[in-house]
Amino acid sequence: MTPTWDSDQDNPVSKPLGVIGWALVLVRGLILGTLVFGGLLVLLLVRLVERPLFGLRRPWTPFITQFVCRTAFFILNVPFRTTGALMKQHGAVVANHSSWLDIFALNARKRIYFVSKAEVAQWPGIGWLARATGTVFINRDPKEARAQKGVFESRLNAGHKLLFFPEGTSTDATRVLPFKPTLFAAFFSEGLRDTIYVQPVSVIYHAPKGEDARFYGWWGDMEFGEHMLKILGARRQGSVELVYHSAVKVSDFKSRKDLAAYCETQVRSGVENRLQKP
Template sequence: MHRPTAWPTRLLRLFRLGVHVLRGIWLVATRYPHLSQPARAVLTQRWSCHLLHILAIKVRVNGKAPGVYPANTLVVANHISWLDIFALNSVTVSRFVAKKELLGWPVAGYLVKNAGTLFIDRNNRRDASRVNEQLAEALKNGGCMAVFPEATTSEGLSLLPFKPSLFESARLAHATVQPVAIRYQTPGGHYCAAAAYAGDTSFWQSMNLILATRAMVVELVYTEAIPPYDTALATRFQLSETARDTINQAMGFS
């Protein structure tokens, strides 16, 4: 078992992270409004890479990533941690769909809202229809969007059932669906529990676990994409099942 990082190291990481977040707020408030979406994507990618570097997290990519901001693409991934967003954005930048409760988070709520995140009320089944329309419109306009179909986080040791509702947007927009499997490991290739933000874990507890971890690897497995002509003909249930099976196999669970 690896020894945790020393307290001075944790405090230094936390300080650097705080400065980086403040810089992110400044960028979103001052530069984002004047940039094109491709330029925003490059800025977001660099910011996300730096955040992971501060936390000693290395990104390992398997498979063929579709690019920095692939047009008319719906990225779907399993969900383990709040780090998932930054891990994905360090390779393929997307606008995400998040639960509306995130709006109330200090700092993070401001950042994600102004970065173009769409919010869904998970307690209102009818809200999925509204979000699907917004997703489809964004995809048709050349956007790269992302959803976590599990609708919650897991420990990363199994894959939860996928909720098919938001796959309807890919059908409506005739979009490419890009499944991505996410897993967190030690540098030696073993399962790393420190990133998991599941159950009753608070954000501060999660942060402490990450700060105490000497180094971590987040592996992103880009599987074969579902092309537009297939998404147009499939039902949302078929798309959900296909994406889940693909991610399940990439995670080595079947």
């Protein structure tokens, strides 16, 4: 298993929420919870009809997920903006990973299916949501590589846009870790290499004014509940920005390492360039 990344600096000190902060937690949390789990119920009901008609393909339910994720940023009062064109070809998306908020951000613009470590399926709440929205769960075990490669191929051939986090862990939202080339291997199979494209995406978090630049990052041994309370109770929010880089064809690269290195360069440049701007 890939170890969770941790910083060599002390974690940001969370400020007391205060009366207004706790009021925001209550109001935002209630509305957001109703939105997420209400959306999940609707999705499951629609899936009862969608699955027998279309099987692996999901022509309807991803729109429900996208609506929920877009609305979540409105509830949190976090401005959300994007630049760059969405890829029209079949293939996958790769992005840097900073926070659980990445799930909302990346789903808000593009209808995608995440590739996640198997442990997430067992997490209360999050695991249920992940399974319902079509997340692909993988074990980082070389013995299962062939089977997982087959799953990727079937999903990609069904027209699904798979989302990978090649860093293998989340960070503090101020850096991009080296991309691991392992998951890129599936793209080079004989049935996919000549038809599949990959689109790098930079996910950038701008901290609220006066807050630590790592405000939205979630890493190391940070508790999910505590981090969520901080975001829900923030009186002043920052913003989230996505930069979609040009999609590239897998067959234009000699190996998975070359493709991983290219995607890392694109994502890193997008993050670093945008963080330098106010």
